[in-house]
Amino acid sequence: MKKRCALLMVVLLTVILTACRSDSSINIDVPLESDETEQFFAMDTIMSISARGFSVAEAISEAKEEIYRLESLLSVTDPGSDIATINSETGHAVIVSNDTAAIVTKANEMANLTGGAFNIAMYPILRSWGFTTGDYSIPSEDTLSELLSNIDYSKISVKADTVTLPQGMEIDVGGIAKGYACDAVKEIIVNKGIKTAIINLGGDVQLVGSRPNGSAWRIAIQDPNGDGYLGTISAIDKAVITSGSYERYFVGADGKTYHHIMDPATGRPAQSGLLSVTVVSDSAYKADALATALFVMGREKAIELWREQGDFELLMMTTRGDVYITEGLEDSFEISADYSGANVNVVSK
Ligand code: ADP
Ligand code: MG
Numbered sequence: 001m002k003k004r005c006a007l008l009m010v011v012l013l014t015v016i017l018t019a020c021r022s023d024s025s026i027n028i029d030v031p032l033e034s035d036e037t038e039q040f041f042a043m044d045t046i047m048s049i050s051a052r053g054f055s056v057a058e059a060i061s062e063a064k065e066e067i068y069r070l071e072s073l074l075s076v077t078d079p080g081s082d083i084a085t086i087n088s089e090t091g092h093a094v095i096v097s098n099d100t101a102a103i104v105t106k107a108n109e110m111a112n113l114t115g116g117a118f119n120i121a122m123y124p125i126l127r128s129w130g131f132t133t134g135d136y137s138i139p140s141e142d143t144l145s146e147l148l149s150n151i152d153y154s155k156i157s158v159k160a161d162t163v164t165l166p167q168g169m170e171i172d173v174g175g176i177a178k179g180y181a182c183d184a185v186k187e188i189i190v191n192k193g194i195k196t197a198i199i200n201l202g203g204d205v206q207l208v209g210s211r212p213n214g215s216a217w218r219i220a221i222q223d224p225n226g227d228g229y230l231g232t233i234s235a236i237d238k239a240v241i242t243s244g245s246y247e248r249y250f251v252g253a254d255g256k257t258y259h260h261i262m263d264p265a266t267g268r269p270a271q272s273g274l275l276s277v278t279v280v281s282d283s284a285y286k287a288d289a290l291a292t293a294l295f296v297m298g299r300e301k302a303i304e305l306w307r308e309q310g311d312f313e314l315l316m317m318t319t320r321g322d323v324y325i326t327e328g329l330e331d332s333f334e335i336s337a338d339y340s341g342a343n344v345n346v347v348s349k
Contacts, residue, residue, distance in 0.1 A: 036060055042067045043075075043178055045202025049185065052212055053194035062192075063185040067201070070181050073100050076123065076172045077132070086163045087123070087170040093162035103173050103180050103285070104158050110176065110289035111153045114305070118293035119264040121151040123172035129269075131260045132172075136250040138258065144267040151264055175243075179288025182206035182239055186284070203242060206284050210236045216332070222246070223338065224275035224317055230339060231323075233315065234332040239284035243291035244276030245269070261295050272298030273319050280329065281312035299324060303347050314347075 036057045037050040047067065049060045073096075075081045079088075082100035096104075110118045123132070125147050130136035139147075150168050157164040165171065173180075178201045186206050189197050197208035198217060207217050216234035223230045224246045233240055245259035249269075252258055263270040277295045279287040290312060294302035299316055306314055306326050313328040323344045325333050330346050 038064065040064060043071050043181070043202065045178070047201045049189075049197065049199050051189060051194050051197035051208070053192070053196065055192060056194060056197075059189050059192040059194055063188045063199075066184050066188055067181050070099060070177065070184065073097050074103065074173050074177045076170075076174065082163075083171060083173060086165055090165045090169055091167050093157075093159070093164045095161055096163050098161065099180075099184075101158050101161055101163060103176060104156060104163050104171070106180070106285055107171075107173055107176050107289065108153055108156060108158075110286065110293065113309075114290070114293035114297065115301075116153065116264055117296040118175065118289045119151055119153050120171040120173055120175070121153045121156065121169050122262050122264055123170040125151070125262055125267045126172065126260070128267075129258065129262075130250070131248065136252070136258070138252050138254070139267075148264075148267045175292040176285055176289045178202060178204040179239065179241060179283075179285040182241075182284035182288075204284065204288055205240045207235055207238055207240070220336075221278050221315060222276070223336070225321075226338075228338050229336050230276070230317060231315070231333055231335040233278070233280060233329060234334075235280060238280050238282060239287040240278060240280050241284065241287040241291045242276055242278040243295045245295070246275065261292055263296050270296040270298075272296060274298060274302075275317045275319055277302065278315040279312050280314075283311075287312060306347070307349055 033053055034056055035052045037048060038060050039048040049063055051060060072078060073082045076083050078084060082096040086094045107120045126132055128139040128143055128147060155166045182199055182201055182204055185199050186208055189208050195209045196212050199206040205219055211217055216236050218232045218234050219240045220229040220232050221242060224244045243261060245261060249257050249259035259269045261270050274295055277291050279290045281287040299318060302314060302316065314326045315329060315333060316324045321342060323342050325344065325346055327346055327348045335342060335344055
């Protein structure tokens, strides 16, 4: 098994926050703008937040606290979390925080939007493959068909501040939590009056504004086939979120590779012909859930949904090595030199 930090695709190709301080000997009483970057570990991944402005250290520390708070509510493995309590008390209405109720509601909206390709009730199936512990194995057909009979997400009930699951169902919001956290952190940073920041939660990137000089950020997208990058996307104020089969996988006793994005139709790793999907959107939770779901759905259905929705853009790489971008990325996507021979198809409405 290999868990390549999905991340740090955010090769900041240019120096992000170049120092530009006003002269303190002149502006004695004027608070100074500063640049701050903090890196930390949360939600099972490496995170970093960089910002420029006034009181940035305070804003970043508040943002970090918010991420830890969300993690303590949403972690499926922490027995005290809302999610773990919901899972252990199936059949009962469990009182949860506003954030937990909101994320479960949003997850189910995304499930409806994607025809069930995004499904937080897949947790027992992920466990049967060993993705929850790292103790991997291939479940039998019988095990899978039994588990598949209890993943009907429409039976998850959210009423006011309670969540109720049917007997035996368990949920995991890991496919949407980092996106949700990006949205929350962005709000904290923007509310502090900070106009330029880059939030990287394990490769799920949320941009605040532009670079300090007003130009777009350039985000490097991980090469699904190697350690380099597939290309860059230039963007301002957007969430840029990628899901790929390369992020977490194991090789079974049969010599085949099994990855962590499950197709709720089969209970097996999705084999839709895609290696990675990047979603660019104003909404990070949406981009996060969509990246996972569109990976399951495959290129054609992903494009169909893009045509219907119109509030996100896509970059996809297929198992055959072809690259597809939706037309909104035509001017902002640049393929890396490693892929200069690749076929980049621009999809129009
Ligand atoms: P990561 O969290 O590794 O960056 P994703 O956002 O793509 O990647 O989420 C993948 C995680 O979502 C899996 O590790 C698993 O916990 C969960 N998951 C897997 N398949 C699905 C699915 N079809 N719907 C919702 N969540 C899923
Ligand atoms: Mg996701």
